Amino acid sequence: GQQVMQIPQYQHVQEGEDFTTYCNSSTTLSNIQWYKQRPGGHPVFLIQLVKSGEVKKQKRLTFQFGEAKKNSSLHITATQTTDVGTYFCAGVRGGNMLTFGGGTRLMVKP
Amino acid sequence: DAGVIQSPRHEVTEMGQEVTLRCKPISGHNSLFWYRQTMMRGLELLIYFNNNVPIDDSGMPEDRFSAKMPNASFSTLKIQPSEPRDSAVYFCASSSQGVYEQFFGPGTRLTVL
Numbered sequence: 001g002q003q004v005m006q007i008p009q010y011q012h013v014q015e016g017e018d019f020t021t022y023c024n025s026s027t028t029l030s031n032i033q034w035y036k037q038r039p040g041g042h043p044v045f046l047i048q049l050v051k052s053g054e055v056k057k058q059k060r061l062t063f064q065f066g067e068a069k070k071n072s073s074l075h076i077t078a079t080q081t082t083d084v085g086t087y088f089c090a091g092v093r094g095g096n097m098l099t100f101g102g103g104t105r106l107m108v109k110p
Numbered sequence: 111d112a113g114v115i116q117s118p119r120h121e122v123t124e125m126g127q128e129v130t131l132r133c134k135p136i137s138g139h140n141s142l143f144w145y146r147q148t149m150m151r152g153l154e155l156l157i158y159f160n161n162n163v164p165i166d167d168s169g170m171p172e173d174r175f176s177a178k179m180p181n182a183s184f185s186t187l188k189i190q191p192s193e194p195r196d197s198a199v200y201f202c203a204s205s206s207q208g209v210y211e212q213f214f215g216p217g218t219r220l221t222v223l
Contacts, residue, residue, distance in 0.1 A: 031210060042201060042214040043153070088153065096141045096205055097166060098212065100153040 002027050004091045006101035014109050019076040021104035023089035031092040032065055032072045037103070038085040046074075048092075079108050112136075114215035116202050122221045128190040131218045134183055135204030143212060144177055144187050145201040153201075159185065160207075192222045 003026040013019050023032070031050050035043040047056055049065035049072060056063045062075045072089055086105045090098040115134040123129055135142050144156040157167040162179045170177070174193070179185040189196055199219050203212040 042217050045211045097158050102152045
């Protein structure tokens, strides 16, 4: 079945530094979604990428979808303490079903 | 909109007891998902309903787990009998037809002693 891997598992950064998490799928994805889960919270949808090579920005967050639609990345510029949480990518399969990556936990030191 | 509602928020039970988790999806959403989240296994899809019909239950761990959706506004996930390894956070999520964004509830933290 489809597997989605994320690296790194954990990342400590100093506030103001950049952060990137990478997502790789064992199969070609139709779409990929990104979610953020704050400590003690629930996953919250950030964005969906659909097209090969697509790049989308949300303020300091930049999302990319690979040309082969098998990988994706999320880059945060100049991290803030409010960015703390776990970032998940999720591959869309079979209608609305998602296969989640293991997540990257971001910790920001003020 | 109140969002996805789950109850209870916390459940502590003893091994062998029956546990029932409840979910009310967002009104108008016709897809409902149950997930389990643990440190070891991450976020796993257990079962997916579309228009109240179970479409994919391949993620349900074993026969001790069952899920129902008797109507568009209510779903249950039952574990009988519960075991310590079932301890996890269980999330319910819903989405609209043709729109893939999933809205998650606050989760139920289950502890089986």
